[in-house]
Amino acid sequence: MPVNDERIAAMNKAWILVADIGGTNGRFALVPAEVNGNLYEPMLVASEGHLENKPMCQQALTLASKGAPSVLALVQQYLALIPTDFKIIGASLALAGPVINQQVHLINLGWSACASQLSAALNMPVLLLNDFVAYANSVPALDPKQLLTVRAGEAVTSAPILVLGPGTGFGAAVLHPMKQHFVPVGCEAGHICLAATNAEQDALLLHARRQVSVVNVEYFLSGPGLVRLYQAMAELMLREAQSGETPINAIPASLLDSPAAITEAALAGNSVLAIRTLRCFCYWLGQVVSDLVLAHGALGGVVLCGGILPKIVPLIKQGEFINGVMAKDDVRHYLQPVPIQLALNSDTALIGAALWWQQHQLE
Amino acid sequence: MPVNDERIAAMNKAWILVADIGGTNGRFALVPAEVNGNLYEPMLVASEGHLENKPMCQQALTLASKGAPSVLALVQQYLALIPTDFKIIGASLALAGPVINQQVHLINLGWSACASQLSAALNMPVLLLNDFVAYANSVPALDPKQLLTVRAGEAVTSAPILVLGPGTGFGAAVLHPMKQHFVPVGCEAGHICLAATNAEQDALLLHARRQVSVVNVEYFLSGPGLVRLYQAMAELMLREAQSGETPINAIPASLLDSPAAITEAALAGNSVLAIRTLRCFCYWLGQVVSDLVLAHGALGGVVLCGGILPKIVPLIKQGEFINGVMAKDDVRHYLQPVPIQLALNSDTALIGAALWWQQHQLE
Numbered sequence: 001m002p003v004n005d006e007r008i009a010a011m012n013k014a015w016i017l018v019a020d021i022g023g024t025n026g027r028f029a030l031v032p033a034e035v036n037g038n039l040y041e042p043m044l045v046a047s048e049g050h051l052e053n054k055p056m057c058q059q060a061l062t063l064a065s066k067g068a069p070s071v072l073a074l075v076q077q078y079l080a081l082i083p084t085d086f087k088i089i090g091a092s093l094a095l096a097g098p099v100i101n102q103q104v105h106l107i108n109l110g111w112s113a114c115a116s117q118l119s120a121a122l123n124m125p126v127l128l129l130n131d132f133v134a135y136a137n138s139v140p141a142l143d144p145k146q147l148l149t150v151r152a153g154e155a156v157t158s159a160p161i162l163v164l165g166p167g168t169g170f171g172a173a174v175l176h177p178m179k180q181h182f183v184p185v186g187c188e189a190g191h192i193c194l195a196a197t198n199a200e201q202d203a204l205l206l207h208a209r210r211q212v213s214v215v216n217v218e219y220f221l222s223g224p225g226l227v228r229l230y231q232a233m234a235e236l237m238l239r240e241a242q243s244g245e246t247p248i249n250a251i252p253a254s255l256l257d258s259p260a261a262i263t264e265a266a267l268a269g270n271s272v273l274a275i276r277t278l279r280c281f282c283y284w285l286g287q288v289v290s291d292l293v294l295a296h297g298a299l300g301g302v303v304l305c306g307g308i309l310p311k312i313v314p315l316i317k318q319g320e321f322i323n324g325v326m327a328k329d330d331v332r333h334y335l336q337p338v339p340i341q342l343a344l345n346s347d348t349a350l351i352g353a354a355l356w357w358q359q360h361q362l363e
Numbered sequence: 364m365p366v367n368d369e370r371i372a373a374m375n376k377a378w379i380l381v382a383d384i385g386g387t388n389g390r391f392a393l394v395p396a397e398v399n400g401n402l403y404e405p406m407l408v409a410s411e412g413h414l415e416n417k418p419m420c421q422q423a424l425t426l427a428s429k430g431a432p433s434v435l436a437l438v439q440q441y442l443a444l445i446p447t448d449f450k451i452i453g454a455s456l457a458l459a460g461p462v463i464n465q466q467v468h469l470i471n472l473g474w475s476a477c478a479s480q481l482s483a484a485l486n487m488p489v490l491l492l493n494d495f496v497a498y499a500n501s502v503p504a505l506d507p508k509q510l511l512t513v514r515a516g517e518a519v520t521s522a523p524i525l526v527l528g529p530g531t532g533f534g535a536a537v538l539h540p541m542k543q544h545f546v547p548v549g550c551e552a553g554h555i556c557l558a559a560t561n562a563e564q565d566a567l568l569l570h571a572r573r574q575v576s577v578v579n580v581e582y583f584l585s586g587p588g589l590v591r592l593y594q595a596m597a598e599l600m601l602r603e604a605q606s607g608e609t610p611i612n613a614i615p616a617s618l619l620d621s622p623a624a625i626t627e628a629a630l631a632g633n634s635v636l637a638i639r640t641l642r643c644f645c646y647w648l649g650q651v652v653s654d655l656v657l658a659h660g661a662l663g664g665v666v667l668c669g670g671i672l673p674k675i676v677p678l679i680k681q682g683e684f685i686n687g688v689m690a691k692d693d694v695r696h697y698l699q700p701v702p703i704q705l706a707l708n709s710d711t712a713l714i715g716a717a718l719w720w721q722q723h724q725l726e
Contacts, residue, residue: 098697100519100662156463160548172658176539176548185523185539187660191694193650195556197577202565214560214691287556295535295658297550299463328577331554334461 016042016357017091017124018057020131020349021074023108026065028078029057030086031354042354057350059086071095071106071113072121079122090125091118092357094134094349098186102128129356133186136163136173137352137359139303139343140182146344150304150316151325153339159299162292164189165306166225166285167346170218174296181359184352189292190218197287197327200236200280207232217288221281223259223308230262230277231255237273263312278312279320286324290335294328298338305343316342379405379720380454380487381420383494383712384437386471389428391441392420393449394717403452403724405717420713422449434458434469434476435484442485453488454481455720457497457712461549465491492719496549499526499536500715500722502666502706503545509707513667513679514688516702522662525655527552528669529588529648530709533581537659544722547715552655553581560650560690563599563643570595580651584644586622586671593625593640594618600636626675641675642683649687653698657691664702668709679705 015030031042059082068074075091095113097106102115119126129137139161155161157177163184164172170190175182194215196202208215208228220229234255240246250272256262265274289302309316325340326332378393396403422445431437438454458476460469465478482489492500502524518524520540526547527535533553538545557578559565571578571591583592597618603609613635619625628637652665672679688703689695 101521158464174659176546178541183539185660188657188694188697191657191691191697192654193558193560193691195558196568197556197572205559209560216691216693291555292658294551294554295655296537297461297548328554328556328579330579331551334551334554 013087014089015058015086016354017075017078017088018093018350018353018357019075019078019091020094020134020353021065021071021106022096022131023106024064024066026063026068026074026078027060027350028063028075029060029350030082030088031057031350033089033357041358059083065109068109070111071104072118075118075122088124090127090357090361091122092127092129092353093118094129094131094353094356096131098188099128099130099133104128104130125361127356127360129353130173130186131349132171133173133184134349134352134356135171135305135346136175136184136186137182137355138348138350139163139305139352140175141351141355142343142345142348147303147341148313148344150340150342151322151338153301154337155301155339156299160296161300161303162289162296162298163303163305163343164289164292165304165343165346166218166222166308167306168223170222170225171306172292174298175300177300181355183359189288190222191216193217194219194221194284195287195291201284203236203239204229204232204280207235221285221288226259226262226277226281226308227257229281230274233277233280234273237276259308260311263308263315266315267312278315282312282315282318282321283324286321287327288324289321289340290325290328290331293335293338294331299334301339301341303341303343305346307346309342310344310346313342376450377403377452378421378449379403379717380438380441380451381456381713381716381720382438382441382454383457383497383716384428384434384469385459385494386469387427387429389426389431389437389441390423390713391426391438392423392713393445393451394420394713394720396452396720404721422446428472431472433474434467435481438481438485451487453490453720453724454485455490455492455716456481457492457494457716457719459494461551462491462493462496467491467493488724490719490723492716493536493549494712495534496536496547497712497715497719498534498668498709499538499547499549500545500718501711501713502526502668502715503538504714504718505706505708505711510666510704511676511707513703513705514685514701516664517700518664518702519662523659524663524666525652525659525661526666526668526706527652527655528667528706528709529581529585529671530669531586533585533588534669535655537661538663540663544718546722552651553585554579556580557582557584557647558650558654564647566599566602567592567595567643570598584648584651589622589625589640589644589671590620592644593637596640596643597636600639622671623674626671626678629678630675641678645675645678645681645684646687649684650690651687652684652703653688653691653694656698656701657694662697662701664704666704666706668706670709672705673707673709676705 014033020027097104115126161175172189196205241248265271266278377396383390394405460467478489524538535552559568604611628634629641
């Protein structure tokens, strides 16, 4: 690498190592930090009063986590790949597992890690956080252009904001407004019981209960869950066809087997089964969103996220989703003003990790 | 009132007016406040490192709220009843309605109130908070003797604590640990959908759906809900008797019609219907508790409260409740260490209101 002006400037700066480590890959980057009083603040590009979704990061690399022996080994691998003259003052690592007292266990990888051991081995302060919490932590810093309004409303600024959505599982976190910034709190909302409120949902839950003893939210409301919902709906429609309620030709001879194929078929409008599956998916998602708004008193608003919803924006806006949100008559007045937005990009956990450093570096 | 030494001391002190105003009554008291730096701190009796459940309050009075024209009128009525020489420096009013941006609407009374108008009319700073939030805010200050251990565990001190329980409705709030104290956040968890996870619950939900379009948690998990559950269970057992699954003499000729009568019959062990109703109630409560722990990431623990549970301690400890909590196999490791306690006294909202003053007087 040629030693140019930029490089010399970089060498004189302080940098924070940020990472987002999942079951397949770990994304790494360095974020420049400025001294502000006795704190280092990550420098994120300000734009229209908000922060852009790309910090001025350098040395962005993606490494395979699958097969690597540990968090430490993966971080060391990254450090060995970048020039040695960056002054790295600390690391903020987002990880795909629950982080409790700065310790984490990544089930898929069989890894355990704790911040103090990583810190000693890497000779720098290390902060750990859950990857979905890191993502949620980036939401207040997102450019408004990255958020699509699903339903306008009036946010109560002193109330929590709910960040949630279907992806590989069903991710959820809550942002609590404090004086300086939002405090993200992670949770396991994908594992709460899925409630049925009508005969169609009853039939689908009964189908699911043949597979698992307790049917939870992510059993149907996730990427893999969408495929399960489609299969359960096919069985339901077959039963309906046998009793003459549904034309038999509504059920395709061969079933689709990926979330993308199902959402595409529904959007193309050429599969009654896929359309009905997505209508059910959106309604049920709305129902769960309203449950979680009520459970959290999340009058600050809802930000939908995850990989699936940006692909089905027309379906989310078609009404079944909002019908699901507003199904509870006795709390309509409570739910009506809650603004609902959809994050078009769920890939901003590195920004959240950088901000986490800013928020927690003194701990 | 004779002017004695105590009275003279009282006249020289500063006092905070605290109130807990519900649909029937308003409880009022004055709490002495000490100057600490530039803050007034309510003086609560310290005992074994915790605060006793009775602050050194004076002039405790209960006034009928039903029939009174407004919050302001009720506070003025209280002020007119107490000696005029207490130096009252502010008021912290807990109210039975959602408080949003220091405004509240009490549906049962048809009252609306906002802090700034009350403050102008009373000529003192006024803070409003929800009554269940006030109760939850008192929990960290309770003497440990007032908390019964339902299940020991290991609390994560940096994680939220869930305070919840069946009463007139289903109250719930979350305590978020901050550096100085816990921040209570109110919610409407009683209105989330009630999920069924087995055939008995399915049958009971179907029964409930004949009455309401969406069956929520408090439909069955509250005082009035217990009566509804008992009635639905009677119908279910009658159907079972018709098909020979249940002996017909298990169903009493006349049904009980109050929560107290049903819990007493179950505790006395002389009603198959009441026993089965309470077993179902406890299991379902456990299921909802685990859902809310997951929804909030409440690894800080659970405090059960409300008027019903202290009366059925033997049933809560009998196992159905914990069976309900632990029914989700895939998150057993997450739920297992969460400590669960039962508050024996749910009447401590005035303490929470006094502490709220301490926490928020500068806002």
